[in-house]
Amino acid sequence: MREWPFRLRPPQVLALGFVVVIATGTLLLSLPVASENGQPVVLIDALFTATSATAVTGLITVDTQTTYSLFGELIILALIQTGGLGFMTLSTLVALLIGKRITLKERLVIQEAMNQLSVEGVVRLIRYVLFFTFMAEGLGAVLLSIRFSSQMPLGQAVYFGIFHAVSAFCNAGFDLFSRSLVDYRGDWFVSLVITSLIISGGLGFSVVADLYTKRSWQRLSLNSKLIIRTSLLLIIAATVIIFILEYNNSKSLAPLPLDEKILASYFQAVTPRTAGFNTLNISDLRPATLLFIITLMFIGASPGSTGGGIKTTTFAAIAVAVWTIIRGNYDIEIFGRRLPRGTVLKALAIAAVSMLLVLTVTGVLLITEQAEMQVVLFEATSAFGTVGLSMGLTPHLSVIGKLLIAATMFSGRVGPLTLAFAIAHRLGRQGLKHYPEEKIMVG
Secondary structure (H helix, E strand, O other): OOOOOOOOOOHHHHHHHHHHHHHHHHHHHHHHHHHHOOOOOHHHHHHHHHHHHHOOOOOOOHHHHHHOOOOOOOOOOOOHHHHOHHHHHHHHHHHOOOOOOOOOHHHHHHHHOOOOOOOOHHHHHHHHHHHHHHHHHHHHHHHHHHHHHHOOOOHHHHHHHHHHHHHOOOOOOOOOOOOOEEHHHHOOOHHHHHHHHHHHHHHHHHHHHHHHHHHHOOOOOHHHHHHHHHHHHHHHHHHHHHHHHHHOOOOOOOOOHHHHHHHHHHHHHHOOOOOOOOOOOOOOOOHHHHHHHHHHHHHOOOOOOOOOOOOHHHHHHHHHHHHHOOOOOOOOOEEEEEEEEHHHHHHHHHHHHHHHHHHHHHHHHHOOOOOOOHHHHHHHHHHHHHOOOOOHHHOOOOOOHHHHHHHHHHHHHHHHHHHHHHHHHHHOOOOOOOOOOOOOOOO
C-alpha cells in the first residue's frame, strides 16, 4: 500500500479507489470471455453492471445469468466482495498477510472507509471485519448449498450457495435465478438464511465487534445500542405495515396462506434496507406500500456496514431531535446520554443533501425516460440507497438514464461518507470570531 500522491485526503482516496475498481470491472466485463454468447457486452451495460456490483446495489440492465459467462459472474462476485468490504479492507488484508506496517495515513483512510470516530483500533476492527465476513458468508454458503442441492447438481448448488451468500451479506441483491427469489417465497429456510445474512451485513462491523468484545447490553456503546434498537424497530414495523397493506392485494399476499403472508412480509421488510432481493413482484405492490418501501430504502443500513442509504443512526438522530423539540426540551437525550448538537447538524445535512440528490435525479429521469413518477422515484431512491429493487425500469433506461443511475449508485456508496467527513472537518475548525446572535422566524 503506497502513499497516495498529490496529498489526497481520505475521502478523495476512497472515491478514487472505487473509480479504479469500477473501471477495472467494466474492462473485464466487456471482454468476450465474460459474455455467455462470446460477443462483448455493450460497454454501457458493462459499466452499469460493474458500478452496481461495486456499489453493492443489484440494479441490472441485462440479466446476470443469461448474459454473463462463469468468468463474468465471478468478476461480478469479486466486485461485490470488494465493494461490500471496501478496497481498503482488502488492501489491509494483503498488507497484514505480508507483514507490512499500516501507516498513519492508511489508518486515516480506513477510519473514513469504516466510518469510525477515531483511528484508534481501526486495524483491530479490520481483523474483526474479515473474520466475521468470511465466517458469516461461509456458513451461509454451506446452508444454501445444502438447500439448493435438492434442486440442482451438487457443483452448481455449491456455486449458487457461495454466490448468493456473498451477495446477501454484502447487501448486493445480485442473483442467478432471473426472478430474484420469487420462487422461494414460501421457503422458510432460504428466506431466513438470506435475511439473516442481510441483517448481519447491514448491522455495521463496529457493532458486531462491540457485541463480540462487550457481550453485555449495558456495556455497549451508545452507537451500538442506537443501531440495534433502530434496526429492530424498522424491521418489526415494516413487517407489520407491509402485511397490513398487502393482505388483501390479489397480486401479492392475498392468494398466499397465512404463514407465507408473514414470511413474505418479513422478507420484503428486510430487503429494502439496501439488499435488493425480492420474493414479491415489486410492480404488483400497492402505491402506499411502494411509498413506504421508498422510505426504507432512503434510510438504508447502518454506518460502517455493507449497505447504503442515509444510515439508521442519521435517521434516529433526526427523529430524536424532532421529538426533543416537540417536547420543548433543549438537550437531545437518548439512553441516558446527550447527543452533541454537531452530530445532529451533520445528520440533518446528510439527509438534506441526500434528499436533494434523489429529487434531482428523479427530475432528470422524468425528462429522459418514458415512465411514471412513482416508478422513477422508486428507481432513483433504490440507486441512491444501493438497494437494487426496481419496478422494471432499469432494463429500459436510455443511455443517459443508465449513466445517471450509475452515477447515483456511486454517489450513494461513497457520497454520504465523504460528506460526513467534510462536515466534521469544518465543524472541528471553528474560528475564534463569533458574530452576534439574532433569531429568525421559522415554521
